[in-house]
Amino acid sequence: xxxxxxxxxxxxxxxxxxxxxxxxxxxxxxxxxxxxxxxxxxxxxxxxxxxxxxxxxxxxxxxxxxxxxxxxxxxxxxxxxxxxxxxxxxxxxxxxxxxxxxxxxxxxxxxxxxxxxxxxxxxxxxxxxxxxxxxxxxxxxxxxxxxxxxxxxxxxxxxxxxxxxxxxxxxxxxxxxxxxxxxxxxxxxxxxxxxxxxxxxxxxxxxxxxxxxxxxxxxxxxxxxxxxxxxxxxxxxxxxxxxxxxxxxxxxxxxxxxxxxxxxxxxxxxxxxxxxxxxxxxxxxxxxxxxxxxxxxxxxxxxxxxxxxxxxxxxxxxxxxxxxxxxxxxxxxxxxxxxxxxxxxxxxxxxxxxxxxxxxxxxxxxxxxxxxxxxxxxxxxxxxxxxxxxxxxxxxxxxxxxxxxxxxxxxxxxxxxxxxxxxxxxxxxxxxxxxxxxxxxxxxxxxxxxxxxxxxxxxxxxxxxxxxxxxxxxxxxxxxxxxxxxxxxxxxxxxxxxxxxxxxxxxxxxxxxxxxxxxxxxxxxxxxxxxxxxxxxxxxxxxxxxxxxxxxxxxxxxxxxxxxxxxxxxxxxxxxxxxxxxxxxxxxxxxxxxxxxxxxxxxxxxxxxxxxxxxxxxxxxxxxxxxxxxxxxxxxxxxxxxxxxxxxxxxxxxxxxxxxxxxxxxxxxxxxxxxxxxxxxxxxxxxxxxxxxxxxxxxxxxxxxxxxxxxxxxxxxxxxxxxxxxxxxxxxxxxxxxxxxxxxxxxxxxxxxxxxxxxxxxxxxxxxxxxxxxxxxxxxxxxxxxxxxxxxxxxxxxxxxxxxxxxxxxxxxxxxxxxxxxxxxxxxxxxxxxxxxxxxxxxxxxxxxxxxxxxxxxxxxxxxxxxxxxxxxxxxxxxxx
Numbered sequence: 087x088x089x090x091x092x093x094x095x096x097x098x099x100x101x102x103x104x105x106x107x108x109x110x111x112x113x114x115x116x117x118x119x120x121x122x123x124x125x126x127x128x129x130x131x132x133x134x135x136x137x138x139x140x141x142x143x144x145x146x147x148x149x150x151x152x153x154x155x156x157x158x159x160x161x162x163x164x165x166x167x168x169x170x171x172x173x174x175x176x177x178x179x180x181x182x183x184x185x186x187x188x189x190x191x192x193x194x195x196x197x198x199x200x201x202x203x204x205x206x207x208x209x210x211x212x213x214x215x216x217x218x219x220x221x222x223x224x225x226x227x228x229x230x231x232x233x234x235x236x237x238x239x240x241x242x243x244x245x246x247x248x249x250x251x252x253x254x255x256x257x258x259x260x261x262x263x264x265x266x267x268x269x270x271x272x273x274x275x276x277x278x279x280x281x282x283x284x285x286x287x288x289x290x291x292x293x294x295x296x297x298x299x300x301x302x303x304x305x306x307x308x309x310x311x312x313x314x315x316x317x318x319x320x321x322x323x324x325x326x327x328x329x330x331x332x333x334x335x336x337x338x339x340x341x342x343x344x345x346x347x348x349x350x351x352x353x354x355x356x357x358x359x360x361x362x363x364x365x366x367x368x369x370x371x372x373x374x375x376x377x378x379x380x381x382x383x384x385x386x387x388x389x390x391x392x393x394x395x396x397x398x399x400x401x402x403x404x405x406x407x408x409x410x411x412x413x414x415x416x417x418x419x420x421x422x423x424x425x426x427x428x429x430x431x432x433x434x435x436x437x438x439x440x441x442x443x444x445x446x447x448x449x450x451x452x453x454x455x456x457x458x459x460x461x462x463x464x465x466x467x468x469x470x471x472x473x474x475x476x477x478x479x480x481x482x483x484x485x486x487x488x489x490x491x492x493x494x495x496x497x498x499x500x501x502x503x504x505x506x507x508x509x510x511x512x513x514x515x516x517x518x519x520x521x522x523x524x525x526x527x528x529x530x531x532x533x534x535x536x537x538x539x540x541x542x543x544x545x546x547x548x549x550x551x552x553x554x555x556x557x558x559x560x561x562x563x564x565x566x567x568x569x570x571x572x573x574x575x576x577x578x579x580x581x582x583x584x585x586x587x588x589x590x591x592x593x594x595x596x597x598x599x600x601x602x603x604x605x606x607x608x609x610x611x612x613x614x615x616x617x618x619x620x621x622x623x624x625x626x627x628x629x630x631x632x633x634x635x636x637x638x639x640x641x642x643x644x645x646x647x648x649x650x651x652x653x654x655x656x657x658x659x660x661x662x663x664x665x666x667x668x669x670x671x672x673x674x675x676x677x678x679x680x681x682x683x684x685x686x687x688x689x690x691x692x693x694x695x696x697x698x699x700x701x702x703x704x705x706x707x708x709x710x711x712x713x714x715x716x717x718x719x720x721x722x723x724x725x726x727x728x729x730x731x732x733x734x735x736x737x738x739x740x741x742x743x744x745x746x747x748x749x750x751x752x753x754x755x756x757x758x759x760x761x762x763x764x765x766x767x768x769x770x771x772x773x774x775x776x777x778x779x780x781x782x783x784x785x786x787x788x789x790x791x792x793x794x795x796x797x798x799x800x801x802x803x804x805x806x807x808x809x810x811x812x813x814x815x816x817x818x819x820x821x822x823x824x825x826x827x828x829x830x831x832x833x834x835x836x837x838x839x840x841x842x843x844x845x846x847x848x849x850x851x852x853x854x855x856x857x858x859x860x861x862x863x864x865x866x867x868x869x870x871x872x873x874x875x876x877x878x879x880x881x882x883x884x885x886x887x888x889x890x891x892x893x894x895x896x897x898x899x900x901x902x903x904x905x906x907x908x909x910x911x912x913x914x915x916x917x918x919x920x921x922x923x924x925x926x927x928x929x930x931x932x933x934x935x936x937x938x939x940x941x942x943x944x945x946x947x948x949x950x951x952x953x954x955x956x957x958x959x960x961x962x963x964x965x966x967x
Contacts (some may be wrong), residue, residue: 110137286421298454382438389425410436467632468537468539469539474548485613538566539623540568542557545573576611641717643662754757770788780847888943893931898939
């Protein structure tokens with residue numbers, strides 16, 4: 087496909103006005119009427135070549151003859167030419183135009199011809215069919231120039247258009263196509279063309295423009311240069327027209343160009359090639375996007391990195407990284423943190439393939455010991471006891487410990503630490519006593535998989551309770567086997583079958599009913615069923631084939647920690663691998679220290695603690711968090727540096743605004759990037775019927791890319807346990823007709839948990855389905871301004887009920903929308919009718935102040951209710967593919 091260019095674009099490239107460009111096009115025989123006229127690229131190159139003085143890109147024209155002098159001193163009127171072999175017939179419809187005999191201005195020296203071809207006078211060659219008229223003046227013969235003499239071109243005495251003579255029968259006259267005949271007086275071009283000067287007399291007195299070196303008129307297309315050894319094109323053609331392909335051989339008087347001319351032409355061609363290459367490079371660099379290198383280098387970066395650190399890792403200036411971020415639409419400074427996905431995109435532009443190092447991978451870097459073949463030995467299982475409050479978890483643990491300890495230690499046992507070990511036969515079992523299941527979830531949320539087997543304690547008289555289901559969901563999410571201990575079977579109203587039926591509805595089917603869950607009836611008070619329970623625990627442990635290496639440096643997990651006034655920071659650690667000894671230098675999370683003392687579960691000093699053995703340690707520089715990993719290092723300086731590095735990393739994570747968590751908006755995009763494929767949901771509602779309806783609609787939704795999975799449901803408000811479960815399981819909390827309080831909202835924001843609140847069940851289903859298909863619409867986000875607790879109510883006639891409130895968080899403004907919460911359930915949502923402090927109307931009331939509020943068209947206000955002030959704003963759904 088031929089590329090075209092407009093006149094004004096060509097004028098811009100030539101640095102000319104459009105008017106001058108149109109005039110230049112007319113001089114080379116190209117018709118253009120306005121600045122918007124279109125010409126093809128070939129003709130544009132011709133014009134560029136004319137302007138740049140290039141002979142290679144010019145249009146086809148006449149080959150000038152060399153200078154020589156007429157023999158008799160008279161002006162030469164026509165060159166010697168060989169007879170034309172054939173003629174081109176003009177179209178019959180075209181009228182015969184006026185002919186013009188182009189008289190050559192230079193005599194052409196004769197070439198040394200064979201004797202059989204004597205040189206004779208050549209008749210003038212008309213450009214049109216011969217017509218009757220006055221005869222042309224006689225053509226003067228050219229006399230050859232003797233060898234060694236210099237040819238001198240003399241100006242013509244006249245220059246006129248004469249009618250073509252009648253062609254003689256013996257001389258064939260070629261008929262040429264009519265072409266545009268330029269004016270006699272040519273207007274000089276806007277930019278004078280550079281033509282080398284040559285020696286010779288003046289070119290005349292205004293009848294013609296001065297000739298260039300090659301004999302062409304200014305503004306006319308240049309002739310093509312013939313190949314070496316080829317004949318020159320014939321003379322007498324109309325300027326701008328191409329020579330006929332049937333033209334005869336060149337006259338014998340032509341000669342080769344001088345060496346000086348060839349050298350000059352070579353330099354012009356080189357200059358034009360350099361100019362074209364430079365322009366091509368400039369256009370390519372300006373238009374082509376930055377291509378990624380074929381071979382990418384591997385670059386390891388953390389999941390949160392600053393611009394300066396990324397530039398240093400790639401060994402390029404930070405300014406280039408910032409410029410690339412701006413092109414991608416991210417405004418960042420040199421010290422600003424960017425997420426790993428953004429850093430990966432930037433690094434790929436510079437030829438690097440990034441490997442994101444997660445936070446947990448930093449622990450593996452300091453593990454240098456390997457486990458030789460044959461060094462692994464069996465270790466005791468670690469068991470966690472979970473269940474509802476007052477169902478007998480601690481009583482069951484005390485019963486197990488009291489029956490399996492030495493004889494002198496039976497009786498009232500005070501649990502001093504959160505883990506202990508009991509002996510059963512020739513084997514040991516380690517139990518972790520956690521307050522509820524909060525610490526269990528904390529450890530799992532930090533990536534510390536401590537538990538091997540979970541015991542779910544259910545009271546036979548109460549049956550399955552809400553916290554029982556929560557604990558079961560936590561154990562399922564952790565992927566550990568569950569053994570159900572049905573406690574309090576000694577009570578008269580105990581019903582073990584009801585417990586089995588309720589748990590089978592939750593997915594825990596007893597073995598005797600065809601399931602895979604063991605149900606063991608026990609009584610912590612009567613100490614019955616303890617042996618059967620321990621047998622089942624050890625059976626599950628044997629199936630897991632738990633092994634460890636005692637000879638390596640210790641690695642463990644913090645179960646709990648506190649600051650003791652007398653002993654300083656004290657932590658309970660469960661050794662997972664290796665052996666921990668007194669005097670070891672340890673790194674625990676962002677703190678470090680030297681083990682000054684070790685105590686077992688009976689608070690007796692010990693020298694070492696092996697795998698799966700809990701111990702209490704002293705000597706840390708600060709209080710660690712539950713779930714932090716303990717590692718033994720060889721050098722104190724390395725421990726300090728690693729602890730400082732982790733502390734800095736925690737600060738950077740707190741400063742970072744973005745966090746890679748699962749949200750309903752960006753779930754599909756993360757799944758397409760190879761992330762989580764299951765959309766885990768936690769459903770909380772105000773009534774059991776709403777919970778069941780939502781679960782029936784949402785559980786099991788699936789398409790080709792993702793699917794939903796409801797991991798927990800409950801009735802009541804959203805609590806901290808729900809947030810921690812969502813954080814550990816990468817789940818989304820869906821609240822229906824309930825509201826979380828300010829503390830839970832802050833906890834969810836800190837953990838990066840997406841909490842969605844609805845009051846129409848169809849909106850829940852539609853948004854979840856839309857998120858699975860990537861078509862989630864912009865959402866309306868609520869911004870909670872503050873919460874006020876109602877401490878007293880006043881009834882005023884003609885006004886209604888006034889709530890005397892204390893603002894316990896945030897602030898309440900006069901134009902805020904409010905909702906009334908009672909036991910975390912939504913009662914009413916509307917507007918404020920009035921907001922006063924004492925007797926004055928105010929625009930807002932800040933945290934810590936009392937005020938009076940009246941809700942528009944609502945009077946069912948009670949003491950203890952909570953008024954929540956909020957505003958709404960439209961937010962575009964982020965990350966939707």
